Each structure stands twice: as structure tokens, then as C-alpha cells.
Amino acid sequence: MAGTGGVRPSHSPTLPSQLGATFPARPAAAEIVRDLPWDDTPLGPRERWDPVVTATVDLVLSSPMPMAFSFGDSFVLIYNDAYADLIGTLHPAAMGRPAAEAFGESWLSPGLGGVIEEVYRSGRPFLEPETQLTVVRADGARPEQAFFTRGHSIVSDRRGRAAGVLTVAAETTQVTRRLQNLGELTSRLAVALTVDDVARVVLGYALTSFDVDHCVFAVDDGNMFRSVRRIRGEMLDEADERLPPVWKRLPDNPQAPLVAAARSGRASFVADGEPLREVASDRHERRIRALAVLPLRTASLSGALSIGYRTEHNWLPAEQALLNAAAQQVAQAAERARRFEAQHGTAQLLQRSMLPEHLPELERFRIAARYDVGVDGNAAGGDFYDAFRLADGRLAMVLGDVAGHDVRAAAVMGQVRAALRALALTDADPPGVLAGLDRLVGSLGAESRNEEIFVTVVYGVLDPHDGTITLASAGHPPPVLRRAGQGGEAPTAELVKIPPGAPLGLGGRWQTGVVRLEPGDSILLFSDGVVERRGRALNDGLDALVAVAAGAPSGDPRNLCAIATAAVPGPTDDDVAVLAVERAVALSRSDTMLVAAEPTGPSRVRQWMGTRLREWSVPEQVIGSAILCTSELTTNALLHAGTPAQVHIDLNAERLLVSVADTGTRGSVIRAHTDAMSSRGRGLSLIEELSDSWGTDPSVRGSTVWFELLIRSTSDSPAS
Template sequence: MSGDGGTEVEVPRLWADPAGGADGGLPPGGGEEAVAGQVLAFAGAALVAVYVLDEGGRSLRLAQASGRLRERIPLPDVYALSSRSPVTDAYCTGHPLWLGPAELGSYGETGQRPLPVDISLGALPWRLGCLLVVDDAEAGFDAERRDFLEVYADQVAARLEAHGEPGSVLTVGRPPPVLPATASDPLRVGKFSLVLSTGRIDADARVLELVDMAPDRFDGRVETFLAHCVPDDLPALMSLVEPGKVTSGSRELEFRVRRTNGELRWLQMRCRVLADHTGRPDRVVGVVADAHALRRGADEVSRVQRLAAALADAMSVRDVGRVMVSALRGPLGADRVAFAEIESDRLVVLALDPPEPSAWPDAWQSEWRSEWPDLPIRALPTLAGTLREGRVSLWPEGPASGDGLADVGPGGLAVLPLPAEGRVVGACLVGWDAPHEFRPEERSLLTATAGLVGQALKRARAFDAEHELATTLQRSLLPRRLPALAGGVAVARYLPAMAGLAVGGDWYDVIPLSEGRVALVIGDVQGHSAAAATIMGQMRTAIRAYAVEGHPPDVVVSHANRLLVGMETDLFATCCYVELDMEEGDAWFVRAGHLPPLLRHPDGSTEELTTEGGPPLGVLADAEFPMTTLGLAPGTVLALLTDGLVESQILHLEDGMRRMCEVLRSTDTSDPGRMADTMLGGGGRRDDDVALLLMRYDGMKVRPVRASWTVWRLPDAVMHARRFTARTLRAWGLAEEADVVLLIVSEMVTNALVHTQGSVRLDLALAADRLRVAVTDGSPRAPAKPVIVDWESTGGRGILLVEAMSAAWGSVPVSGGKQVWSEIPVPPREASGPDAGPVAG
């Protein structure tokens, strides 16, 4: 669009206004000459005639005619639909017909009287008849006049249908409907032309009057025109004026203008986008009419306003579908409403009411492969044609089609293409079983709804795509699944924010440690951005690495703090770290600026745990993080959460924590997953992301049994390690597993003695159904499997044997060295099984 300094392009007048109508007004007239006279004045033609379908539906009868050629060209009173004539051909095909002298000569005798061949003629069909325009051959109808007349004829037809009495048709001898407007111009229609490349608009006096703009104050800029429109309706209008976003075709929409006296006025626009010789959209020609008369009261306006408000809060595509279905089915008394978006050449249904497959056509039921049907558009030619035209189509008695679309609304069907940014992005179908006549307010509601929902659907699709991308990024930085714990159950939930990029810095983790211990971590990096998510991923990885190395909780948090300070980022993070001995129930808590944990005791009482804390991570390099120790009884539930769950613009932190304690106290602990869902509450709009980590500590029903042996560096050290292992296995009743365990012990001890220096310790631990063998040495270097093993190899086979004989094996750093471990499944034992104490070597 052109600005103040843009090139001035003079748009010539499309055609001269008729005498006595310099301002686009019409001479007073009424009765059966009203419609023909209005079209005559608008078109500047020599003759205009209105033919309507008779009550039998077999012929078209002349209802109105006006113009200076009325006497010279005697028009037939009746055209039988079975005869060949420009009027019947246009009506039967449903497409406008433009004929010059040469083409008229091919018709010969038409009806009772021949038409002269020294004229130009246009036949414009509509649902109840046909509009005939005639002009001298010299004047003719060029492409621009044809486009305007076709658009204007659509407007006239829509008004006549809208104001007809229910169940009636226009017939000869019956006066045409009286349109409630001024006596001089019942239709109150103006014309305009817009050059897309410059943003210059040429509008007649009637258009300026409708938008309440003085002609001497209009500078021809489209921005000046749009400034009078209600801001909520600008997106739909901008889709017609922005270069690069407009596609060729017809458009129909309604919008509101605010008049100088404060009155809100509805206008209706019908236009056509024309392309240049290269096929690029170049101009927009159309008409603007007063749509306020079609709205019989403020109720329809308020209904559209409520719909606009509801769509503003609809974030996802499914939300838009839910709002649209509720806005149409109940108020219109419809039997079926379908909402779908267009993906490639398929109609993807997003919402149906009623949702039962039996309520929809058989063709839809056959495509019901998931929650909703997914149909190829080519299987619905009636719908495909409506989508190409891009205009709301109404069938009071259902479409006579064989593609199953008629079964959606056998008594009446409305098809609403949903436009956005110059193209159709979806469709809505509203159907009635009983015969249904569309009242004027229903037509207005459906037209306005299509424009509003189209923009909302486009916005929701962008939100869904962005939300899916952000959620995928976020979840890729979080644990894919939580490990199974001996003596407890841990569950976690994460919900992204529904504002901004919807990616944040909340994280959680459950880290299995050695000797039956586990670390629970929850944290929150400041901000909602990709940078926050990146820092979150780094902090989670760092804390997991420090924890696995065997550091105590306060040291783990201190290392993470110094790491974040050294990263020189402007962001800080809060964290709560808990290390829990699953065998004894002892817990160590460390907080770094984070919310305190919540605790639900076995008796049902709930408390906000009082723990010492330090500053957030990344603030002070030398900060101290004290530990708090607490013993947990079996049946205790521990909840770690982020502030997005307990604090918002309308919820104070203290109130949120108190509410979470109440929810935790009143929830059944038998299902931790359901507990977590209950604590999250409803799926309302969230301004912050939410992380929740919940663990129910049950205690070990079968306490592990342990034994250890210090391996001295002697020539027969491996033999002594095997003897200790065999003796321990006999005491534990595991004689059948002895061969496998002894082989693993031999290889692991030999590997430690040969490749490391310092002390070596062998640990055996028998849990409920597994035996763990661990060898600890002073070298931090993890064992590596050989790359190539052949018959000449003299070493490197030990690790391969351990891997082959173990259900699981690995290596973890421990206090400057490492621990290589192996697990072997054993028959499950009961709590009353062997309880041998540790054996020291």
C-alpha cells in the first residue's frame, strides 16, 4: 500500500453515474420497477430486466424491466427452461453469459420474439432467477464492467432472497420485497476499485457515505478507508489489500465501521480480485452495501461480538472448533455442525456435533479411521465448488448432489468457507433435518462467523505448530522416562506455558545412585526463551554428572552453581536437590533459591517442609548451600514443584502453597500418577511453565543383604576373592548361580589388579531378585571393550565375558576412582529369607 510519499496513480471513474445520480443515489421509484431501476442506475446500462422462477419451477417469467430501450426491445414475458435463450442458458448452467452482436445472431428466434443483434447483452443467474442487462453495441460491456455487474448482481440476489418471506418466491404480479433503507436507494450499494500495487482506491460517493467519510476529506489512500473500520475486523479486510497475500477469486465478508456519532454500523462487501496478464493479482473491484438493515436487532450484533471474544481466547485449533460448534448449533437450532481444516487435498475434520458416527453420512463413516473422519475433497464435488468460490453457500432444501453432502442437511445446509490471508483454510457445515428457511439475521451471522473463524483458525494453526515445536524442544531436554525404584514410585509432569514461545527453563530428574540411593532434582531457569531452555539442559546434565560421581548433595549443588557462574549468562536458576536412601528412608535436602518441598505423612497430615536454603544458582560463586536431614517413614509422599503451579498474576505464592497442601492431603496416595494430575488441576491458560515431581516412599519390603572383601595385591588375590564369593553365596542359598558369579568376580578383580594401582574392594549385594557384584578401584579410567578380538588376542576378553554373563553392567566414578558393577538375576526371595550380615574381608 502506498504511503504519503508514494507515487500518485490516478484511478479513472469506472463509468459515469446516470443523470440525476451523480452521488450514486437513485431517482425515487417503487413497486415492481424498484430492483430493475436500481440496477439500471448502478450499471449505466440501456435496459435491465429481472426474470424470476415461476411457482412450478418450469419457466422464467419477466417480473421487472426498466431502461431507455424498453420500448425498442420487447422482451419475452416467459422463457421456458426447456427452450434455448441467453436467459435460460445462463440460469441452467449457473454461470454468467456475455454476448455481443455476433454471438446473439447464433440464437436466432428466442422465445416469442427475436432479440436485436445490434446490442450487447449480459445474463447473470441467481438462485431464483436471472438478471438481464442490455446496452448499445458501441458501448458494450468490457471486462471491468462485467466484473462489477457480476458482483453487484450477487449483492442484489442476496438481498432479494434475504428479504423474501419464508416459503415464498418472486413471481409476476407479486411486488418485490421492500428493502428497509432510504427511499432513494433501498439497496444502499456503492462501488469501489483498488489497485493492489499502489494501495490507491477509487470509491464512489455511496461508499464514502456508508463509511461516514466526507468526499472532500478522502485522499484515495486505502489506509484512510481502513481507519474508519473497527480494529477487530481489520485482519479480514487486510487479507484483501496486502500485496503478496491476495489470491484471485471472489470474496464476501462483513465488517463494522464506527460513525462520527459513535454508532456502530455493519457493512457488507462483495468483491472480485482480478489478475494481470502474468496471472498476479492486480486489482480488486467490488461493491459495499449497508448490512445493518439485515440485522433486525442488537442481539445479532452482540452474538457476533461474543463469538469474537470467545475466539480471542481460543488458543488451539480444537479450541476454535469447540467455540464455533457451540456458537452455531444451539442458536441456529441445527441438527449437525462439522468443522474442518483443509490440508492439501483433504478435508480434515476437527469437531463434530453430534460426535456419534451414526449421525453422519455413510461416506463419512467409511473414512472414520481415527477420532474424526478424514475425507478427500474430490469425493465431495459440491463442497469443492463452494470452496473454490470462497463464498457462503446456502441450500434451503439441501443440495441435490450425489456425493453424500445432502445427507448432512437434507432440510437445509449451509457451507461456510473459512478465509484467511486470501485463501480458504477450512470449512464449516451446518445442517438441518427439517425444512429450514434462512432468515436475514441467520445469513448475516453465518457470513460474519466465516470471516471471524477463518482468521482464528489461521492463528490457531500457527499457535499449534509453534506450541508443538516448543514442546518437542522442551521434552527433548527432559527425561524420556523415569527409572523404576526399589522401595518407591516416582512420577513427573511438565506443562509448557501458553504465552510467548511456550518454552521455558523448568526441569526435573530422577537419578539412581549406588548402594540403593536415588537423587530427586527439580529446578527452574529464569525466563521463557530458547536461551532458558538451553541453560536448563546444561544444568540438568551437569547436576546428573556431579551426582553420579558420588558427591554429597551440598557439593553437587555447589559445583552446579560455580558452573553457571562461569558460563557468564545473565540468567540464574533455582534448584531443589534431594538424596534419599531407599533402604533406610534417610533424606538429605538442599535448596538453592527454590520453593520448599511438600510432605504428606502416612497419617494424611501435610506440611511445607522447613529446610535451610542458599541463593539461586549463578548469583554468587562462593555461595554456601546447607543440608537438611530428615527421616521418611514408609507411605510418605514427597512433592517437588516449580512456582508456575502455585503462583500467578491472580494467585499469591502463600495461597498457592496452602492450596497445594490441601490437594495433597485430600488425594488418594494409591495412584501417584492420579495424584500428580489432581495437583496440576484443570488445563486453563498458563503464563508460566509447570514442573512437578512426586515420589511415594514405600520402603523396601526385602532389605538388601551386603558383604564386602578387601582384595590384597598378592599372587593369589583372585583365588581368595573367589573363595570369599563362594562362601557368601552358600550362606545366601545361591549355589546354582555360583559358576556365573565366580566367573564375573574373577574377570572384574583381575582387571582391577592388572590395570590400576592402590586398593581394590569387592562388594556383593543381594536384593529381592538380583545379585549385584561391584569392584571398586582407585583409577578414574572406565574399562573399555576391545575394538578387535581374534584368536591371537591375549587380553581384553574379560569385559566381553562380563557383558555376556550379566543382565546389566556398567561403571560409575566414585571418590576419585571408579566402581565397575554387574547385576545377575536370581530367584525372588521373601522378606523372611536369609538376612546374613555383612562379611568383612
């Protein structure tokens, strides 16, 4: 190409930078050509131009594609407006000048002037490979990176002599970027673990790569299909993206393009019409005129992906091929995600079925626990926790770790936990309980002829009358004790000093240590997955855990469990289990509401919570924040689980704790509910903004989202 030249595969042109260039009002290229004094150039007066040259110039000036004509031995430049965008600030001075003068040293760069000169001398056309250039459009938009493929061919005059070189640039930016986006789609799908993840990735890809007005991703769900949709202009923030997508069931209507493609395995492309008229669920779908529907088919999955425009759109063969390639990637990823979900669900169910579904409720002590499966979340592990009342009213608490990440480790864990309960209910003395467990683990190892069963446990007994805890450890990390601080002093935290003991199964002896929880104090039991990280010393993790416990805004056990699991940065290969107990400063007040999965649910929660908190004399500022956050979380729970939600509030002199739990499976909500409820993405962002701490807790059935609001003014605190 004259000016920018042909680019050989190993070279990139060096052109004057266009970044930051701005174009004031400028005359059209045709006007410049008309008014330029051509008598002073090698072309001479326009009326004497060779007819072929005149026709070539007319072609260049009338073309919407970037074109340039380089005339004669000095390659005098004549180009159009589209080409002017490519050369940026060199225009309009380059018009009518020899290329070497117009481009200076750039003309001598490898792959520039040499290509034009070679085509001119040899008469052979040349098609250069795709090249990336910085382009400033004539409309004054910001500079952008664009891709072009350029061809150069000889122009002969009426006598058959070489008159110059015609250069045509075809912009391939859209095709190139779509291919790049396809590569990015493949990368993102490779790490999508769930069908929800796949849906988020593919919908985002369709919107950004094809700039569509409408896209729908659907997969089979039993004998039916479920789908999730994105439309142009839909505002989604980070909180939305962390929530499960809103799935809707598709009627089994053979006239529905998605259903037809999913069942037949055939793609369809409508350039202009009303493809969704018979099945449109809203005005937006009725306005779709162009629609592409791609089947998603594998051995164990069927579904479809559709993208559409509100205007006519011709689906070119290259675009259809790209969409088909993307659909194949999406189908394979969805199948992998479905297999992972099945395996993950089985492992999670096995794991959580061996953990207590409910923890004891004591008058002046609050208890919380959390368990996160390590590795890839696809295997049961050996960490466990438990807390239960003894016959004399004391509380037994335990946290243990069976080495391994498989069904065998989970099975040993279940046996150890069951045996510990049986031993403690007979005689709760910690050394005696650990001795009994030691014999059990030794027996299991002998029976399996495997001496590598490795079990650690920390076990304690809490006396609720005076807050003392008698603890013993079998090779387990010591708990963290958080002191609330008295008289305005800052809270502190430290590791509990427990005499070390051997892991279970080695025939050891165990001694006890005693700590006392004062009002406001908390104790945190944890597994080594909380503090161990590859390439880091164990003491670094322990120090980090102690530091975050001391800096926690409150000693609430649920809050401590949440911050403990995130205390040490970096991924962990191990399971994570934590159990926390707090001695309350004063008796708390609590209440629970079960909310039906219907559109009026959130409004009833708002009314109930406002009434209850005002009865308890909670400050109005706290009430307002609590109602707003709870309403949104209730909406999200009902929307995504499709089952009743349980809202629990717990108030003491220091803080208000609110939790919203669901017990359903994702994706079963009906459309009538989704239409009547508020926006789905505000819940988590509101919690982050308004609460002092928050977290999510998976459970045996469903999940719980909770938040905590501190009562900062003692004068406004409710009476105990």
C-alpha cells in the same frame, strides 16, 4: 403503535407486566369485533362504518402480523390476535375502548400515546426503532423477550379526512438474536487457542443461532481436508466438550460441497433438493434438503463451513450476509489457532525433549512428575525435574528453576540438568553437586556478559535401603513431606527443614538436611509456580500446598502431582513442575497391555483387566469400576490419537492405579474406527463419578489419563 405506542430512541415503554401471565381459552379477535356492541362507541353501528375503515379493520383481523387500528380522536382500539399477544393481560378488555382508558397511565408515558397522537395530527408516518418487549404467546408458552420494529401511518376515510392510525409491528427477534450471537461468536473465537477450540465454538454457534439439523466444519490437512460434524439431537455433556472433537478425513471429491467451496472460495446456497446425495456417508446426510456452504479462506488456510436443514429453507439475502460475516470470523480464528498450535507444539517439544521421558522404577518406591507450561503455553520455560539411578543403587532427584520464559531459559535449563547428571554420577554428595553447578552458572553468566542468570535447585539423594533422603537447596522452596499416619491417625504434611542456601552462580555454600520416608510416606518437590500468585503472599501458597497434601486420599506420587498443581487457586504466569516420590507400604503388582488402534481394542482390554485383577484378588466392586473406566479411556485414546494405547495397572494394598497413554497426534483416526467404538464423551465423566482421584499428564509424545481407586476394606486387600 396503539397501546404500546411508538418508542423514541431514548425511551422504553412502561407497560403492565406480562410475566407469569396465562391465557385461558379466549375468543379470536375477529369474533370479539363481530359481537362487540359498536353502537355505544365513537365508531357507531358496523353497517355505517366508512368503507375505508371497514377495509382497514378487515386487513387488521386477517393479518398474521401484529396490527392495530386506533380510530378517531379517542383512538378506539381494534386489533388482531398477534397484537393481543403483545399487550398480554390487557386483552380482551382493550378491544373497542379508547386507548387512554385501556392503557391508563401507560398511555401518557413518553414515546407511547404521544407518537400515535402526533401521527394522527400531522398525517406523517413514523417508523420507530427496534424495541424489546416481554411477550406471552397465545399458545401458552412461557413469557419471552422479543424484539419488534413498529410503523405507524395515517388512515384517511373516503372523504380524505383522518380516520385513525394504523400500526404494524414486524418482529425482528430472530435477526436481532442472530446478530447478538454473531457478537458472542466473535468474543468466543478471540479466546480459542486451538483448531479444536474453534471447531467447538463454531459448531455450537451454528446449532444455537440457526437451529439447524446438520453442520460441518472442515479445514485443510496437507493435500486433504478433515472435518468435524454436529447434528440435531446429539447429546454432549461437559466431558464431551473437554475432549478433542472427532475429526474425519474428507475424500478429495470435487462433487462434495465442502471440498468445492474450500477449493474454489465460492459459497453455495441450496433451498430445496438433495445437495449431499452424491457424497452422503449416512442416512442423516441423505435427508438434508437445504444446505448453505461457506468457504473459509485465508493466506495460509482453506476450509469450509456448512449448515443444513431436513426441510426446504429459503436463504434470504440478510441470512446469507450474516453467514458470510460469520465465516470470515471463523476463518481468521482458525488461521490464528493453527499458528498458535505450530508455535506451541515447537515450544512444548523443545521443553519436553529436555526432560526425562521415563522415570526410574524402584521395587519399593514409586516416582511421578508433571510439567505444565505457564504464561500462554507458547514459549519454552526454565523449570525442570530429573530422577535417575546412581551407580551404588541410590536415587538422585532434582527440581530446578531457571528464571525466564524463552529459548534462552530453556537452553540454560538443559545445560544445568545435563551438568547435574554428570556431577552426580561422579560424586553424588549434594553440597559438592551444587558447588559444581554454581561454577557452571557463574561461567555461563560471564560468557554472556549477563549477570541476571538466576537458577534455583533442590537436590536430594534417596537411599532405598532405609528410605533416608539427603537434601540441599540452592535458593529453592523446600519440599513437602507427607506422613501417612499410623494406627488409623490422619495423614499430616509439613515443609522439610533444609538449611537455606544461595541460588546458583553466587558462590555460596550449602548444607544438607536429612529426612526419612517411612512406608506410606511421600515427598513432593515443586517449583515456585505452584505456590506463587499475583497479589497473594508466598506463605499463603505454601500453606495451601501443605494442606492439600495432608488431605490427599493417598500418598501416590501421581495423585500428589495432580493435586499440587491445582492446590493454589488462580492463574499463574510461571511454569509449574512437580516431582513426587512415595515409599510403598508393600510391594505392588503391575502389568501393561499394548492395545492396537482397532475396534476390538476396548473389549480385549476389558477381558485382560478382569482376568488380571481377579487373579490378584481385587474386590469385585473395584474391578467393575476399573473395567468400566478403563474401557472408556481406552476407547477415547484410540479414537482421538489413532495410534496404539498403552494400559498400565499398578496394585498395592491401598489402591489400584490405572493409566492409559497414547502417543499419536490428534485427528488422524479413520472413520471405520469411530463407527465401531462407543460414545466418546463418557470417559471423563465416569472417572469423576467412580474414581477417588484422577488426572491427565502430558508427555514428550502424546498424553496420559490416569485414575486411582482406593482399596478400602483391608479384609479384601490383595496379599503382598
